[in-house]
Amino acid sequence: MKAKNVREKLLDSAQMLISKNGYSAVSMRAIAQAAGANVGSLTYHFGSKANLLREIYLLHTGPMNARRMELLGEALRIDDLDARLVAILRAYVLPAFSMSENGVGGGAEFTRMRAVLTAEGNKDASTIIADTFDETSRSFLRAISGCIPGASLEGLIWCSQFLLGSLYYALINPERVTRLSDGKVDGANRDVAVEQLVQSSFASFKNLTSKEDVSP
Amino acid sequence: MKAKNVREKLLDSAQMLISKNGYSAVSMRAIAQAAGANVGSLTYHFGSKANLLREIYLLHTGPMNARRMELLGEALRIDDLDARLVAILRAYVLPAFSMSENGVGGGAEFTRMRAVLTAEGNKDASTIIADTFDETSRSFLRAISGCIPGASLEGLIWCSQFLLGSLYYALINPERVTRLSDGKVDGANRDVAVEQLVQSSFASFKNLTSKEDVSP
DNA sequence: GTCTATATAGAGATAGAC
C-alpha cells in the first residue's frame, strides 16, 4: 500500500463515485473533493471529464483482458468438456470481480462502473467502451462453442449476453439478494456470487446441446 | 391511438429519454422539447423532476404487477412441474417486455428505464423503486421453488437475481447481440429474446434440483 | 392550462498566482 499521488487519487475517486452514482450525476468538483484535491488539478491532469473516463479505462482494459486470456489458455488445456466449460466461464467472470495484486486489471468496482456506463448509454463512454472488450468476448465465445456440440449460434450469443447481464447486475444491485432472502443470503459475498454465476450459466450453456446428438 | 394531452406527452417523452440516457443526463428542458411543450408546463403538472419520475412509476407498477400475478395464477394450474416452471418464468418476463393494450402495465421502455435507474443508484429513483416490486418477486420465488424439489434458498435467490439481470441487459444493450454475432442474430427481436431468456433461466433453475433426490 | 421571463445554483473549463 504505497502512498498515492494526486493523479492516482483522482482516478480512484472518479471510478468509485461514477461506479456508485453514474457518470452524469458525478461532478468534477465532487471527484476532486473526494480525492482531497482541487478542481483545477483535474483539468490539469486529464483535460476534460470525458478524458478522465478514458484514462480509467486505459488503466484497466489491457491488464484485465490479459488476465482473462491467460486463464482462458489454461482452461483450454482441460480435456473433459464439462470441466473445461466451467473453467472457461470462471476465466471470464473472475477478473471482472477481483483485481490483480497491483490494483488494476479489472475488479468489481471497475466492472460496476462499466455496467453503469453501459446502462446510461453515455456518449462520452460509448466511444470508449465501443469494442474494447468485443475481441475478448469473441475468443470466449469460440472457446465455449467448442464445449457444446451442436449448439446454435443464436443460443450461444444469447446465453453469453445473459451471462454478462447477470454479472453486471450482481455487482449493481447486491442489496436485492440480501433483501429478497430476508438477510439469509449475502449478496455482497463475491466468492459466492462468482460460483453461483458460473454454475448457473454452465447449466444454461449445457442446455444448448443438440438434443438429437446424444450418442455416447 | 387517441390524441394525447400535454401531460401524457410529457410522461411519454420523459420515459423515452430517461430510458435511453439515464435520469441525471436528461434535463427538464429536453423532456419538454421532446413533448413539444414548454418547461413551465412540467413544473405545473409535476412540481419537480423527482415527482415526474414518481408519476411514471405510478402509471405502470400497479398494472404491470397485476398482469404478472394473473399470468402466474394461470401457470400455477399446470400440473407438470417442468411445464409449470416455464409458464411461471414466462409470466415474469413477458410483462417486462410488452405492454398491455392500453399502453401501460410495463413494456420494454419502462423496464429499460427501471434498469437504468437501478444502475445509476439515483436517490430520487431508489426511494420510489425501493420495494415496489419485491412483493411480486417473492410470489414468483415461492412459485418457482415449488417446481424444483430440494433446491437451496441460496441457489433460488441467485438464479432469480441472474434472471432479472439478464432481462435488464437484454433491453439495455441489444446492440451487443447483433454486433457479437456479426449481424446474424438480431438483438432487438424481443419475441426471440423472451424465449431465449425463458429457456436459459429454466435450465439454470432446473440445475438446482437436489442431486440426491432423483427417485422416479 | 400553457406560455415567457427570470432567480438561483451548479456545472465544465480556463487563466494565472504560487
Next chain:
DNA sequence: GTCTATCTCTATATAGAC
C-alpha cells in the same frame, strides 16, 4: 504540480402574463 478566481453555459424551479 497544485491552488484560487473567474468565465460561460446550463440546470431546476418560480412568478406572473395570457
